[in-house]
Amino acid sequence: MTAAILTDTVRMNNNDGTTRIEKDCIGTLPVPANVYWGIHTQRAIENFPISGVPVSHHPELIRAYALVKQACAQANVTLGGITRKQGALIERACKDVYDGMLDDQFPVDVLQGGAGTSTNMNMNEVIANRALEFGGYERGEYTVIHPNDTVNKSQSTNDTYPAAVRLSLIFALRTLIRSVDALSMSFLALSRRTADVVKLGRTQLQDAVPMTFGQEFGAFHTTIASDSRRLSDMIDRLAVVNLGGTAIGTGICADARFRSIVTERLRAVSGISVTSADDAIAATSDMADFVDTSSAVKRLAVHLGKIANDIRLLTSGPQAGLVEIHIPARQAGSSIMPGKINPVIPESVNQSVFTVMGMDTTIAFAAEAGQLQLNAFEPVIAHSLLDGMLILAHAMDTLRTNCVDGITVNARIGLERAENSASLATSLNGYVGYEEAVRLAHKALAEGRSVHDVAVDEGRIRKEILDDVLDPLKLTRLGR
Incomplete structure (x- = not known):
């Protein structure tokens, strides 16, 4: 998928031509009215026309992020950071994301600047707007459920x-x-x-x-x-995760209890034995x-x-x-x-x-x-x-x-090559010594004959011994 195709995807999702205006710290920007993402995602689409591969190329990452946001919502409800109603709506939205129902809403290029900020913002916006829709509100009514203040509460991209x-x-x-x-x-x-x-x-x-x-x-x-x-x-x-560490691992903007609670909730929703990093600062950068x-x-x-x-x-x-x-x-x-x-x-x-x-x-x-x-x-x-x-x-x-x-x-070829190989002389080292075994191997090669036949003709070792010692199948089992 090229960057141009990503842009076309946005147009297809907005085929009625309507937009909504959203605002961020830089200014305002029109966003297609019928998409779940918001201004931060829209800027990322424009900023990173790099590989043409959207984050949705990795469904495992989308589903994993949905579980992280679900666990965070549960922890925030427990600590009173968001209301039970907000938490319930966010969890419903997270389930839709996890189930793959909104995969086309993650168009940001995989090669993005910002340490994953655009992907986190994209996730926050999609969850917020889907949750708003479940609550009977219009997309973009962020006074009810805000991508940053509600969905991303007690969190950072960096954890x-x-x-x-x-x-x-x-x-x-x-x-x-x-x-x-x-x-x-x-x-x-x-x-x-x-x-x-x-x-x-x-x-x-x-x-x-x-x-x-x-x-x-x-x-x-x-x-x-x-x-x-x-x-x-x-x-x-x-x-081992650093959730609750927020920006650099110090836990700024998060309740001190959030870290242990969210880890426990993530363990429950994911079915994975998640634990919290001993040193959240190290875990953020390592x-x-x-x-x-x-x-x-x-x-x-x-x-x-x-x-x-x-x-x-x-x-x-x-x-x-x-x-x-x-x-x-x-x-x-x-x-x-x-x-x-x-x-x-x-x-x-x-x-x-x-x-x-x-x-x-x-x-x-x-x-x-x-x-x-x-x-x-x-x-x-x-x-x-x-x-x-x-x-x-x-x-x-x-x-x-x-x-x-x-x-x-x-x-047939396997057995023929094994029986006729001069390398079988190796097994005679213990009977005639290395130098004599070398001579027998060279003679067999020069005459186009097997080591077995050459050794029998020379008569230094009895034929019945040679039959046993030079049996290719027995030679494969000596280590047993």
Whole structure:
């Protein structure tokens, strides 16, 4: 979506041409009469025609923010900061936002200045005007429910925005972890199907020693499963919020009791074990949990990239490559070479990985660039993390359904290469020593014969011993 499209969206929402006039500290501005946002959002639309990607691109963030505002409304009612009627109307509006009924009312660009202020203002205005409508009032009648004085009471962008981002990342992590676990289980199932199918292992792209296809795919399972645990560990860290800290963490403009009450209410409405930060000032400016979350996501990306590379290499061919596995044919591979089929699914995973690595770099720069009591660049951190996790989740889902679940192995080639590899001489080290094993390997290569046949002919080791010691399948199980 381009910036021009965002402007067109505003026009479509105001197709009757009517406006209402709203006022802020800068002056007045006409706002489309039939939208729920107000002057602060309108200014942000005009100020940030940057990426063309609206905040509504991240529904997790919208829903998380609705929960934060709902918890704040409940805490303010408890403390007498707003009336029960105001609180009830705000909660109804928050529910509509959470349910996705007002997603088109969040048009502000994801790359916005102000540390998320425009998103917070947008949320305040939409909730206020929806609440007014529920109460039978006109949009913009802020003497009844005001975006700042009522919806945003006891709050600042600097505590609500980080809290909403943290919850949204937890929502996104849950989705990502489900995709990780599903892919991991697919590799486990593939490993079990091929547990006794022998092939030749390789190090540095050179022949190594025998293994099974099951062991190779099982290693993929183990690697991905470890990423699932690492990502899960981030959830508790992200569940620590600085609500009640307001502007810089000192709690200015908020009742001293607000912090504990709002945290408890957020825990109740979100179902997440939210806790309050020990040091709200540090929590307001410190981006370490986001950096560590990005690191865990990048770790997953690195593993996925390596696995995609291995799959592409193992399926290379079909005549002049390794051709040890077959992956499902998904589309024609060339506009000029008839019958060519390319590993397009792993290739798409690789490109997803490259994208996430770039996002991790963006996050590191943004986290480092914070100054004094606030980091102004949290919006690009949130956008990069949420997009990165979504991309990887989709990449893993398509890798699983369009590739891994359909992999078959070339058992004949696998066994043939394992039996005839000169690397089998490794298992003779304990019988004839390293130097003699090297000689047997070189002789086998030079004569185009197997180490087994060369060793039998030389007669230094009995054939029945060689049959046992050089059995490729037995060699894959020595560590058991």
